[in-house]
Amino acid sequence: MSFPSAFALLLCALGLQSSCVCADEALQNRGHDPFFQISSAIGNCPEPLGPRVSEAEWKGESHHRVEHGSDCWLEGRCRLPSAFEYDDEIAESTRRRLQWLSSSLPAWQHSTLWVTVYERWIVVQGCVAPDFPSRAFLSALREVPDVLQVSDETTANPKRTIPYRLFRR
Template identity: 65%
Template sequence: MLTVACAAAPSAWADDTALLNRGNDPFLQVSAAVPACPEPAGPRVSEAEWMRESHHRIEHGNHCWLEGRCRLPNAYQYDKDVADSLQRRLHTLDLQLPAWRRSSLWITVSARWILVQGCTAPDFPAAAFFAALREVADAERVIDQTTATPARGVPYPLFHPAAAAPK
């Protein structure tokens, strides 16, 4: 039995540097109008990064329950519902604030936090857009990591497709 387990293990260890969404955090590209906008890494991390962050994720996930701010015992249990509500809210914004679509945005939902990364047009209605996202049910915080000048750099880590490919 030990021989079989050891024989299978190297293939599992071979991908320890691959960037994967190890926490299954909802990660959505919601617009794609700025062609030169680099894709964020989003929730994709290596195994080493995942292990380094695991203690923080556990503490962050349970913190709102311990403080009495969550009805569920872990903040990450809200993420799928927050992502679903977010998509409905974005659909409503299409009708109310269509200018937001002149952007290239990716959104990560993690522990009730909505992280918006990407590039916007100079006339992007940021105040109204982020105010609308703060209305998403069960969202605790909305974080803006966008730029209207991607040629000067972006305020987020970039996705490197080669690192995401299985080895």
């Protein structure tokens, strides 16, 4: 039995979860959440929707972003007033971490992956080779400063299962 990722559960709770969304819905990265492709070795890997949302989804999500973005700071657990303020810094640190992993764990590049940084979470989506070093790769991303959680939404068999929402051009 496959459990939905925490990111998918969050989207589902916000009413944003569906299997596919088409580009004609004016999808945009309205929250400017870092979203970038980190590898491209596996052909025909479907592109994830990532943080692209419609205007209606954005309006539905805005309350959550305000409330949950500031909880950490209000509770005195964070140095910045919003969890989202960490995301650009986490994205940059993730890029540096991936450069280091290119020499210390080069097998991670046998993949086609995208990363979204959202509210101090790193969400990894895409396709991996059957021998992909998932445990070591995800563990290395968890070591990026200020990251709360790393969510693995990858598949070694994209013809059978895709564990993320798809972006259709």
